[in-house]
Amino acid sequence: MPKILVVQGANMNWLGKRQPEHYGSTSAAELDAMIRRHAEVKGYEVDIFYTNTEGAAIDRIYQAVEAGVDALVMNPAGFTFNGYALADTVRSTRIPYVEVHVSNLFARYPKEMTSIPGPTAQCVIMGLGVQGYILGLEAALHLISQKAG
Numbered sequence: 001m002p003k004i005l006v007v008q009g010a011n012m013n014w015l016g017k018r019q020p021e022h023y024g025s026t027s028a029a030e031l032d033a034m035i036r037r038h039a040e041v042k043g044y045e046v047d048i049f050y051t052n053t054e055g056a057a058i059d060r061i062y063q064a065v066e067a068g069v070d071a072l073v074m075n076p077a078g079f080t081f082n083g084y085a086l087a088d089t090v091r092s093t094r095i096p097y098v099e100v101h102v103s104n105l106f107a108r109y110p111k112e113m114t115s116i117p118g119p120t121a122q123c124v125i126m127g128l129g130v131q132g133y134i135l136g137l138e139a140a141l142h143l144i145s146q147k148a149g
Contacts, residue, residue, distance in 0.1 A: 001043060001044055001045055002043075002044040002045070002070045002071070002141060002144045003044065003045040003046075003047070003064075003067075003068065003069045003070050003071075004039070004044055004045070004046050004047075004069065004070060004071045004072070004073055004137060004140050004141075004144075005046075005047050005049065005060070005061065005064040005069045005071070005072050005073070006035060006046060006047065006048045006049065006072075006073045006074070006133070006137075007049050007051070007057050007060060007061065007072065007073075007074040007075070007076075008028070008048065008049065008050040008051070008074075008075055008077065009051065009052075009054075009057060009074065009075055009076040009077035009078055009079045009080070009083075010051070010052045010053075010054075010077050010078025010079055011052065011077050011078050012028065012050060012075055012077045013028055013050045013052065014028070015027060015028040015031060015102075015130075016028065016030065022102070022103045023102045023103060023129075024102065024129050024130060026129070026130045028050065030130075031130050031133065032048050034130065034133070034134070035048060035133055035134075035137065036048075038134055038137055039137075042137075042141065044141065046137075047064065047069070052078070054079050054083055054085060054086050055085075057074075057076075057079065057086055057089075058085060058086060058089045061086075061089050061090065061093065061095070062089065062093070065093045065095055069095065070095075070096070070140075070144045070147075071095060071096040071097070071098070071140035071141075071143055071144050072090065072095050072096065072097045072098070072140075073097075073098045073100060073133070073136045073137055073139075073140050074090075074097065074098075074099060074100070074117070075099070075100045075101060075102070075133075076099065076115070076116075076117050077101075079116075079117065080101070080105070080115045080116065080117070080118075081114065081115075081116065082116060083116045083117050084116055086116070086117050087116050087117040087119070087120050090117060090120040090121075091120045096122055096140060096143035096144060096147060097117075097120055097121045097122060098121060098122060098123055098124075098125065098136045098137075098139045098140045098143070099115065099117060099118055099121040099123070099124040099125070099136075100124075100125050100126070100132045100133055100135075100136040101124070101125070101126035101127070101132065102126075102128075102129055102130060102132060103126065103127060104126050104127030105126055106126075107127070122139070122143055123139050125139065
C-alpha cells in the first residue's frame with residue numbers, strides 16, 4: 001500500500017479562519033477529513049503533519065523518508081518564499097514531491113512570485129482551493145506508480 005506524507009506549512013493550521021478571500025472557508029479539520037476519505041477510497045496510507053516551523057517540517061520529511069514513505073504532498077505556505085533549507089531537504093531525499101497551494105500565488109504576487117521549494121517538485125498545483133489537495137494526491141499516486149513501473 002503506498003504511503004504519502006502531507007506536510008502543511010506555516011499558518012495552514014488556521015485554514016478556514018484566516019483570509020477566507022484567499023483560502024476559503026474550509027477548516028484544517030475538514031480538509032484533513034477530505035484527505036483521509038480520499039486515501040481510504042484510493043487505498044493508500046496518509047500521514048498529515050502541520051507545522052509553523054521549517055525545521056520541524058525538515059525533520060518530519062527525513063523521518064518519513066527513513067520510514068519508507070513513497071511521496072510527499074506539501075503546501076509550504078509561509079515557507080514558500082524563503083524555504084531554502086526545506087528545498088534542500090526535498091532535493092536530497094529525491095522523494096517524489098507535489099507542491100500544492102490553495103490560492104494562485106502568481107495572481108496574488110505577480111511581480112515577486114518565486115517558490116523556493118517549487119523547483120524540487122515534479123508538479124505544482126495552485127489556485128483550485130482545497131480541491132488542489134485531491135489533485136495533488138492523485139498526482140503523487142501517479143508518480144509512485146511511474147516509479148514502481
